[in-house]
Amino acid sequence: MGTQSFKDLIVWQKARDLAVLIYKLTEQFPKSELYGLTSQMRRAAISISSNIAESYHRFHSKEKQQFLAIAFGSGSELESQIEIAKVLFPNLNYKQSEDLLSESMKILNKFLSK
Numbered sequence: 001m002g003t004q005s006f007k008d009l010i011v012w013q014k015a016r017d018l019a020v021l022i023y024k025l026t027e028q029f030p031k032s033e034l035y036g037l038t039s040q041m042r043r044a045a046i047s048i049s050s051n052i053a054e055s056y057h058r059f060h061s062k063e064k065q066q067f068l069a070i071a072f073g074s075g076s077e078l079e080s081q082i083e084i085a086k087v088l089f090p091n092l093n094y095k096q097s098e099d100l101l102s103e104s105m106k107i108l109n110k111f112l113s114k
Contacts, residue, residue: 006056011107015049015071018100022078028092029085037088041081047074048104065112072108075101 006012022045026038048071055067079101086094 003056006053009052009056011104011111012049012052012056014100014104014107015045015052018097018104019045019049021097021100025085025092025094025097029089037081037085041078041085044074044078044081047071048078052108068108068111072105072112075105075108079105 003009019042022041026033026041029038051067051071051074055064055071058064058067079098082094082098082101085092
């Protein structure tokens with residue numbers, strides 16, 4: 001039957017769930033980080049799902065690949081930011097976010113290598 005919407009894509013669903021987790025995680029950061037790491041992590045997480053959605057509605061494969069590459073880049077950016085957050089705020093639980101990010105990146109990598 002195929003997919004009817006980007007919302008049917010497992011990779012988009014994982015990216016959406018990741019964004020929600022990142023919002024919940026960054027709520028635990030100090031308020032002084034609201035315009036720093038909190039904002040950056042949230043934007044990177046939102047960018048992953050947004051670019052997957054945008055790629056779905058592109059007609060040419062090169063355009064699709066470009067948006068998926070941007071999503072992958074945002075995932076790498078988020079991975080780096082999580083590593084920084086772990087040093088700054090070591091008492092928080094990052095495992096679920098890291099696992100979901102890893103799953104999303106693996107799927108995106110498969111799409112990009114096709």
